[in-house]
Amino acid sequence: MGNENGFTMQFEKSLIELEKKIEEIRVFSSEKNIDMSEEIQRLQAKADVLKERIYRNLTPLQKVQVARHPKRPTFLEYVELIFDDFIELHGDRLFKDDPALVGGLASLNGIPVTVLGQQKGRDTKENIARNFGSPHPEGYRKAMRLMKQAERFGRPVITLVDVAGAYPGIEAEERGQGEAVAHSIMAMAGLKTPIIVVITGEGGSGGALAIAVGDRILMLEHAYYSVITPEGCASILWKDANEAPKAAEVLRLTAENLKEMKVIDEIIPEPLGGIHRDKVAGAKLLKEALVRNLQEILEVPGQDLLKLRYDKFKKIGAYS
Amino acid sequence: MLKDLFRTKPKYVTVRNYREETARQERDERAKKDLPDGLWIKCENCHQIIYHKDLEQNLQVCPKCDYHFRIGAKERLRQLLDESSFEELFADLSPTNPLNFPNYEKRLSKYQKETGLKEGVLTGVGKIEEIPVAIAVMDFFFLGGSMGSVVGEKISNTFEYAAANHLPMITVSASGGARMQEGILSLMQMAKTCQARNLLAEQGLVYISVLTDPTSGGVYASFASQGDINLAEPGAYIGFAGTRVIEQTIRQTLPEGFQKSEFLLQHGVLDLIVHRKEVRKTLARLLRFHQSTERAEANG
Numbered sequence: 001m002g003n004e005n006g007f008t009m010q011f012e013k014s015l016i017e018l019e020k021k022i023e024e025i026r027v028f029s030s031e032k033n034i035d036m037s038e039e040i041q042r043l044q045a046k047a048d049v050l051k052e053r054i055y056r057n058l059t060p061l062q063k064v065q066v067a068r069h070p071k072r073p074t075f076l077e078y079v080e081l082i083f084d085d086f087i088e089l090h091g092d093r094l095f096k097d098d099p100a101l102v103g104g105l106a107s108l109n110g111i112p113v114t115v116l117g118q119q120k121g122r123d124t125k126e127n128i129a130r131n132f133g134s135p136h137p138e139g140y141r142k143a144m145r146l147m148k149q150a151e152r153f154g155r156p157v158i159t160l161v162d163v164a165g166a167y168p169g170i171e172a173e174e175r176g177q178g179e180a181v182a183h184s185i186m187a188m189a190g191l192k193t194p195i196i197v198v199i200t201g202e203g204g205s206g207g208a209l210a211i212a213v214g215d216r217i218l219m220l221e222h223a224y225y226s227v228i229t230p231e232g233c234a235s236i237l238w239k240d241a242n243e244a245p246k247a248a249e250v251l252r253l254t255a256e257n258l259k260e261m262k263v264i265d266e267i268i269p270e271p272l273g274g275i276h277r278d279k280v281a282g283a284k285l286l287k288e289a290l291v292r293n294l295q296e297i298l299e300v301p302g303q304d305l306l307k308l309r310y311d312k313f314k315k316i317g318a319y320s
Numbered sequence: 321m322l323k324d325l326f327r328t329k330p331k332y333v334t335v336r337n338y339r340e341e342t343a344r345q346e347r348d349e350r351a352k353k354d355l356p357d358g359l360w361i362k363c364e365n366c367h368q369i370i371y372h373k374d375l376e377q378n379l380q381v382c383p384k385c386d387y388h389f390r391i392g393a394k395e396r397l398r399q400l401l402d403e404s405s406f407e408e409l410f411a412d413l414s415p416t417n418p419l420n421f422p423n424y425e426k427r428l429s430k431y432q433k434e435t436g437l438k439e440g441v442l443t444g445v446g447k448i449e450e451i452p453v454a455i456a457v458m459d460f461f462f463l464g465g466s467m468g469s470v471v472g473e474k475i476s477n478t479f480e481y482a483a484a485n486h487l488p489m490i491t492v493s494a495s496g497g498a499r500m501q502e503g504i505l506s507l508m509q510m511a512k513t514c515q516a517r518n519l520l521a522e523q524g525l526v527y528i529s530v531l532t533d534p535t536s537g538g539v540y541a542s543f544a545s546q547g548d549i550n551l552a553e554p555g556a557y558i559g560f561a562g563t564r565v566i567e568q569t570i571r572q573t574l575p576e577g578f579q580k581s582e583f584l585l586q587h588g589v590l591d592l593i594v595h596r597k598e599v600r601k602t603l604a605r606l607l608r609f610h611q612s613t614e615r616a617e618a619n620g
């Protein structure tokens with residue numbers, strides 16, 4: 001992933017350089033007490049145009065890179081910015097507590113909810129502690145436990161999905177990673193309480209779907225959601241991971257593609273240049289969407305909810 | 321088409337058809353090269369030479385080392401169900417190319433020709449020792465048994481049919497996982513099949529999952545691991561992540577027998593491992609345990 005401070009995506013290199021230059025001039029002008037506001041304004045306008053041009057024309061693989069950006073908000077940052085009174089609840093009651101999947105109680109605009117999602121780290125140290133946000137089976141079993149708890153007390157469930165994939169390792173297989181993913185999918189399909197899912201960053205295959213069955217599926221503008229990574233697809237298809245740009249195109253994994261295929265319900269816009277450039281503004285947009293969707297779902301009579309959720313997924317697919 | 325197949329009596333004829341269908345496989349090619357007429361087959365496991373009729377009579381299990389050869393869906397149905405009892409359902413569903421994925425149509429028609437199937441799963445109703453069941457059998461020889469829209473739709477339809485008609489349900493999985501060529505739509509079939517599996521649980525109808533070599537990725541991580549009873553054939557590869565992916569991630573070689581049926585039994589994912597010769601009999605025994613309650617439910 002590279003060093004988080006020096007992380008630069010190739011396609012916005014010119015923008016980053018310009019932003020750096022503006023910052024340098026700012027520091028210089030305040031240190032030397034010289035008015036350079038005209039120059040700063042001129043460069044800022046140039047940067048805005050550049051940002052607009054780059055971010056309005058992202059290729060699918062560039063979006064995947066934005067979705068993976070180390071500065072993109074993590075689960076706990078979203079919780080901090082969007083919810084009140086969060087209390088984290090730990091453990092699956094079976095084996096252990098998985099730090100790669102976090103959940104608990106929180107209040108969304110005064111409505112008590114259960115919120116959970118994969119937790120990536122913000123730096124290398126955190127990432128190692130969080131296993132880069134890739135859960136083991138106990139993570140998904142904790143998610144299930146918290147969702148069942150929410151059902152019992154009539155709380156809606158909100159999940160924030162951001163995962164490269166469920167962890168592929170020896171212990172994960174020993175403890176039934178496939179079983180845990182499947183069981184969680186089944187539990188969500190039958191959960192008698194409203195569920196809102198947001199794909200916030202990476203929607204990496206089964207490890208994402210395990211917490212992504214719900215009544216509303218929302219997705220941030222630059223998130224992706226796919227059955228396989230573009231790199232994985234490229235190495236299978238063209239025996240060459242460098243063909244990832246082509247694979248990302250073919251897989252149709254952007255929010256726009258998925259909305260067309262009716263896999264997601266709504267695209268939540270990000271601040272220009274990606275949510276990592278303005279977390280507060282981005283979280284505000286997400287909160288607005290969450291509150292609105294929750295209010296709508298809470299109007300649906302309980303007995304219709306599961307039927308509608310069933311039909312929603314039953315309809316997805318293409319055949320003749 | 322299948323009904324006809326099951327009504328034609330002489331067994332060796334149909335088994336022969338199956339052999340022709342899968343003749344392209346590497347092992348047969350190898351066998352053919354070394355041994356004229358393809359009458360002799362070299363076991364992949366013990367490398368002994370087996371006469372093909374001996375292999376057929378032994379349900380495609382090596383008579384010398386018990387290695388279970390992979391078999392197609394038709395052959396599997398023939399082994400499991402009462403003769404002529406299979407009625408195919410949802411046979412009309414055909415795959416399309418929703419993503420315009422390169423070469424997908426070409427590959428589909430290639431596998432359709434080779435297997436004589438429209439898609440990677442056969443679904444319908446039949447009987448096992450006179451007990452009616454709904455059944456879905458995957459075919460690994462059709463694009464690696466991968467689950468795309470049609471496979472997911474047919475399997476979920478079969479669960480729905482079982483729930484509506486008070487039938488127990490059996491799936492036989494043989495799959496590399498979700499089908500890459502249909503992208504996200506394939507991933508969604510995991511949700512579709514899982515939620516349909518829930519319908520049986522709600523009605524107290526038993527669902528038995530038979531996992532065969534291989535059952536992996538998105539199929540293992542959906543309906544196939546969610547049987548009331550999970551049984552597997554010996555030595556079957558069953559796992560969520562591919563061995564190569566795991567090796568690349570953890571940078572160490574994997575222990576002997578990792579992700580094989582015996583490993584999964586030991587770690588609590590499977591209820592039992594059953595030799596191919598015993599699968600039909602075992603299913604019948606398990607089904608009889610659930611028959612009375614199902615009747616009571618249906619009558620009540």
Ligand SMILES: [Zn+2]
Pocket residue numbers: 363364365366367368382383384385386387
């Ligand atoms: Zn052998």
